[in-house]
Amino acid sequence: MPFQKAICPYDCPTTCGLLVKTDGERIVGVQGDHDAPAPHGKICAKMRRYEKSIHAPDRILTPLTRVDAKGSGRFAPISWDEAIAAIAAQWRRALRESGPDSILPFYYSGVMSLIQRNCGDALFNRMGACSLVKTLCASAKGAGYAAVVGKTGCLDPRELDDSDFFLVWGANMKATRLQGMANLLRARKRGKRVVLIESYAQDMAPHCDQVVLITPGTDGALALAMMHVLVAENLADFDFLEKESLGFEEFKASLAASTPLWAQGVTGVPARVIVALAREYAAASAPAIILGSGNSRHGNGGMTVRLITILSAFTGAWKRRGGGLCGCDPGGGPYVDARRITRPDLRKNTARRVNINKLASALRPGQTQTPIRCLHVYASNPVGSVCDQQGIRRGLRNPELFTVVHERFMTDTARYADIILPATFSVEHTDCYSSYGYCTFGTAYKAIPAPGACKSNWDIFRLLAQAMGYTDSHFDRGEEALLEELLRHPMPALQGLSDGQRETLRRGGLVSVPYADHTAWKTPSGKMEIVNSALAAPLPGYRENHGGPYPLRLIAAPSVETLNSVFLEREGLVTRRGPMTLAMHPGDAAARGIADGDAVTAHNDLGEVPFVARVTPLVAKGAVAAAGIFRASQSANGNLVNTLHHERLSDIGEATTLNDNTVEVRRA
Numbered sequence: 001m002p003f004q005k006a007i008c009p010y011d012c013p014t015t016c017g018l019l020v021k022t023d024g025e026r027i028v029g030v031q032g033d034h035d036a037p038a039p040h041g042k043i044c045a046k047m048r049r050y051e052k053s054i055h056a057p058d059r060i061l062t063p064l065t066r067v068d069a070k071g072s073g074r075f076a077p078i079s080w081d082e083a084i085a086a087i088a089a090q091w092r093r094a095l096r097e098s099g100p101d102s103i104l105p106f107y108y109s110g111v112m113s114l115i116q117r118n119c120g121d122a123l124f125n126r127m128g129a130c131s132l133v134k135t136l137c138a139s140a141k142g143a144g145y146a147a148v149v150g151k152t153g154c155l156d157p158r159e160l161d162d163s164d165f166f167l168v169w170g171a172n173m174k175a176t177r178l179q180g181m182a183n184l185l186r187a188r189k190r191g192k193r194v195v196l197i198e199s200y201a202q203d204m205a206p207h208c209d210q211v212v213l214i215t216p217g218t219d220g221a222l223a224l225a226m227m228h229v230l231v232a233e234n235l236a237d238f239d240f241l242e243k244e245s246l247g248f249e250e251f252k253a254s255l256a257a258s259t260p261l262w263a264q265g266v267t268g269v270p271a272r273v274i275v276a277l278a279r280e281y282a283a284a285s286a287p288a289i290i291l292g293s294g295n296s297r298h299g300n301g302g303m304t305v306r307l308i309t310i311l312s313a314f315t316g317a318w319k320r321r322g323g324g325l326c327g328c329d330p331g332g333g334p335y336v337d338a339r340r341i342t343r344p345d346l347r348k349n350t351a352r353r354v355n356i357n358k359l360a361s362a363l364r365p366g367q368t369q370t371p372i373r374c375l376h377v378y379a380s381n382p383v384g385s386v387c388d389q390q391g392i393r394r395g396l397r398n399p400e401l402f403t404v405v406h407e408r409f410m411t412d413t414a415r416y417a418d419i420i421l422p423a424t425f426s427v428e429h430t431d432c433y434s435s436y437g438y439c440t441f442g443t444a445y446k447a448i449p450a451p452g453a454c455k456s457n458w459d460i461f462r463l464l465a466q467a468m469g470y471t472d473s474h475f476d477r478g479e480e481a482l483l484e485e486l487l488r489h490p491m492p493a494l495q496g497l498s499d500g501q502r503e504t505l506r507r508g509g510l511v512s513v514p515y516a517d518h519t520a521w522k523t524p525s526g527k528m529e530i531v532n533s534a535l536a537a538p539l540p541g542y543r544e545n546h547g548g549p550y551p552l553r554l555i556a557a558p559s560v561e562t563l564n565s566v567f568l569e570r571e572g573l574v575t576r577r578g579p580m581t582l583a584m585h586p587g588d589a590a591a592r593g594i595a596d597g598d599a600v601t602a603h604n605d606l607g608e609v610p611f612v613a614r615v616t617p618l619v620a621k622g623a624v625a626a627a628g629i630f631r632a633s634q635s636a637n638g639n640l641v642n643t644l645h646h647e648r649l650s651d652i653g654e655a656t657t658l659n660d661n662t663v664e665v666r667r668a
């Protein structure tokens, strides 16, 4: 039985290379691809049995039409012709009666390969429909980083073996960074220290030498106090900062007030720990800060990342291999010209922008703006992943709204669809992949036929374009032709590939792309912009997050066993993960008469969510943490943690603030 190269399609910075064994019809085995540059043949437990997802008994195999109330999950099979005609008829009516602002395409990160993820844009650009502002993940992190260093690449993860000290800052690497975890384990074996700065350290504590628990949303104050110590004790690289940055003198003066004692009051981290941490950081030659995305998902998230980025350069670590900030954009990309997929040139109007985090508001009836009449969801499960779950459900129940969902499973969003279209798995379509964590790019070709009537996102959008009478030749081409075009017109970052690497891409597989140039600041001023006059707050400083009136700060954390809503079809993984838990500090639990394992209810002004309490000293005092996205059927009242998330956006980057909500918790 032959093996074929494939690539993990999910929203994970590792983008592992896979080898899939087929019998021509089905996938019968999956393993890591040892030729892949990252992570050299390792894959996580979730993907080791990928075939169980692909051939799951509850997979949706035909188009479906709703036969009962919205949300009931009761559907009957229909043909593709019927489904496409019904959708086109609804769109035509909405366009005629309410205009293109009434049609909202909605997608996020279910599939991360470039064509299948982005291909709907071409159709909706041609239609003139709303444009979704896709900031559900780490846009505040990206904006905060870019505010200081522009497009300069961050510390390349391929250098981590040269780092001599690790500050894992709000990153659950065990869940989210498989390859970086290998660097960390090697480093510890060689006696290098790893310090974790976390609000919820359950998974990472065993892999670190020291755990610093911090009140969620206050990391900026810790970074400031560390820089205060570096200046006060003459440990900063003043030469480097004066020569390479804009605004260092002004910033240095402002640091006087950010004493460790002040930061202790804000962060809950003892002042002596802050001082020791700053000294240890300065004593390292090439310290690596590995920055997760959790602390950017706050009202002050962009500012927090600005401050941590400045700290990462404060001792001149950026000059040395292995030193600096890892986990932002390693630079070099983009590798292919995405406009060839999304076709912004097909749009003739100015798009109505709808922020993904404000879906509940967009669907709320009785607004001044044009009501959304048609919602088209693909590669996303907003009922589980987007804030204000109850608001979204109210919107989806509106009988005036026509909802289409492309899916592989009956998700909590699909249950509200009028029509469901059966989507493919990665091994059933062709595409290219660009890793967002490691500097790799790859291609993977269809390995098995799609089962039943399943079709890829692009094939579905091509049918819809045809039904709408859009005759642009773009919609005539299959994904193979589109991929060929992308590879024929590589962006500069892919132009330096060797003949062997180009052959790998032609046949399927991943290549390690050339190192980006990290030596010159790619900012408007050509310097590192500590003070950035283009921002509303040019001089960085501590800002409070949104917070709220309830006593406990709620954060949502990734789960090792699942990946957002992906893998919820896998009974083994879901069973190992267990019930919906809420981690609480022993002091906070005792104050409420809560013991480990108790049924509890978390509530705020948006609603109530049932959990099982996990009482642990590995969560910061005053914080509660809910890991993973679940199915509504696993919740006693059907509500998931995103019931408790507000729509509020971050300071810069228009991003989610899903870690910035407050709740009260009581025994159920």
Ligand SMILES: Nc1nc2c(c(=O)[nH]1)N[C@H]1C(S)=C(S)[C@@H](COP(=O)(O)OP(=O)(O)OC[C@H]3O[C@@H](n4cnc5c(=O)[nH]c(N)nc54)[C@H](O)[C@@H]3O)O[C@H]1N2
Pocket (backbone or CB within 6 Å): 011, 012, 013, 109, 137, 138, 169, 170, 171, 172, 173, 175, 176, 177, 197, 198, 199, 200, 201, 214, 215, 216, 217, 218, 219, 291, 292, 293, 294, 295, 298, 555, 556, 557, 558, 559, 560, 561, 562, 563, 564, 625, 659
């Ligand atoms: N197994 C698994 N893999 C995944 C995912 C998953 O859910 N499970 N998710 C995928 C996705 S979508 C992404 S974006 C990536 C990255 O996924 P992310 O969800 O961004 O995960 P991390 O970057 O590891 O960072 C999250 C960490 O931030 C912590 N945190 C939250 N708020 C704060 C705070 O204010 N301060 C500090 N110091 N810590 C805080 C949380 O406790 C958590 O450990 O991983 C991807 N890979």
Ligand SMILES: Nc1nc2c(c(=O)[nH]1)N[C@H]1C(S)=C(S)[C@@H](COP(=O)(O)OP(=O)(O)OC[C@H]3O[C@@H](n4cnc5c(=O)[nH]c(N)nc54)[C@H](O)[C@@H]3O)O[C@H]1N2
Pocket (backbone or CB within 6 Å): 011, 107, 108, 109, 110, 111, 116, 136, 137, 138, 378, 379, 380, 381, 382, 384, 385, 386, 406, 407, 408, 409, 411, 423, 424, 425, 426, 457, 556, 557, 558, 563, 564, 565, 566, 628, 629, 641, 642, 658
């Ligand atoms: N409570 C809580 N909320 C979160 C997070 C959290 O950790 N906790 N994480 C946040 C983050 S970082 C992110 S990135 C977002 C992710 O939010 P979403 O982008 O909504 O991702 P998922 O919830 O995983 O839903 C993706 C869906 O896409 C489907 N899918 C997979 N492949 C394909 C395909 O090829 N075609 C089609 N049509 N569908 C496909 C899957 O079956 C799945 O149901 O959620 C955010 N929300």
Ligand code: SF4
Pocket (backbone or CB within 6 Å): 008, 009, 010, 012, 013, 014, 015, 016, 043, 044, 045, 046, 047, 178, 563
């Ligand atoms: S989910 Fe992440 S770690 Fe697992 S195989 Fe995919 S890319 Fe690799």
Ligand SMILES: [Mo]
Pocket (backbone or CB within 6 Å): 011, 109, 136, 137, 138
């Ligand atoms: Mo994400």
